[in-house]
Amino acid sequence: MRIRSLLLGVLAATTLPMVACSSEGQDVPASTVATDPPNGRLIGYQLKRLDQLIESTFDKLLNEAGLTRRQWQTLNTISRGPADMTQLMDALRPFWEVNQENVAEVVAELTARGWVEQGSDSRYLLTPAGREAHGDAANTVDRIRDLSATGVAPEEFDTMMDVMGRLIANLERVG
Template sequence: MKPTSRPIGYWLRHLHNLIEAQFEAALAEERLGRRHWQTLHLLHEAPRTSAQLAEALAPFGADGGGTVDDLTARGWVARGDDGRLTLTTEGRTAHTQVAARVEAARDLLMRGLTTEQYVETVRVLAVMAGNLESARSTAATERR
C-alpha cells in the first residue's frame, strides 16, 4: 500500500502516537513525560505564572497542575514571591540533560528530511488548520 493511499487524518494520528511514544521512551529514564519536558522548556525560556503556563500548554490537554507539582517535588521548579514559577539551579541542569534526549528524538524524527521540508510541512498543516478554524468561526457566526 502506498503511503498516499491513506488519508491525512490517518497520518496525523499515527504520527502523533509515534511522537508520543518516542518522547515517552526518551524521557523514561527520568520518569518524565512529554508534559514535563514542555513545562521545563517553557520555564527555561522565562518564568511564568500558573495561568500563563496553563495557557501555553492548553493545546496539549489539561494537566491539573500535576506536572508542576511533580517538578516542584523534584526540586526543579520553585514559585517566586511574585507567584511566578521558575526553574531552580537543579531544574536548569535537568533541562539541559533532558534537552539532549529530546534533541536526539527530534533528530530521529527528522532523518531523511531537510529543514526546508519540515518548515514547508508545518506551513501546510498551519494553512489547513487555519482553513478549518475560519470555516468553524464563519459557521458559528452564521448560526447566531
C-alpha cells in the same frame, strides 16, 4: 514547536472514510490501507499516526531520562522565563486538553524534585537543578527530533510546516 496542537487542529476537523479508493477506482478496506504506504490522500490517518508515534517516542525516551512528557513540557515552558499558573495553563493547553491533565499537579511534582520554585511574585521559575534537568532533557528531545527528521531535508520540513499551518488556518475559519 507546537506539533501536537497543529496535529490536533487538523484531526479535530478531519474525518476519515472507512474505505479508501485504489488507483483503479475500487474500494480498499481501511485495514489494508493502514499497512500500505500512505497514498497522500489519507491526511487524517497520517497525522493521527504521526501524533501517536511522537507521543510514544517522547514517552519512552523521556522516561529513560527520568521525566514524563508533561514534566518536560512544563520545564521547557518555564525555561523560557518565569510564568504564573495561568500562563502555564495557557501555554500547555494545546498539549494537555485532550487528556485534561492537571498543570498544578505537574508543577507540584517538579517542585518536590527541587527543579521548580515559586518566586515572591507567584511566578514559577527553574532552580539551578531544574536548569540542569532541563538541559539534560533537551538533549533527549533533540535526539527525538533528529530521529523523526531523518531523511527529511530542512526545506522539506519547512514546506510541511507551512502547508500544515495553512490547512489549520483553513479549518479554523470553518469552526
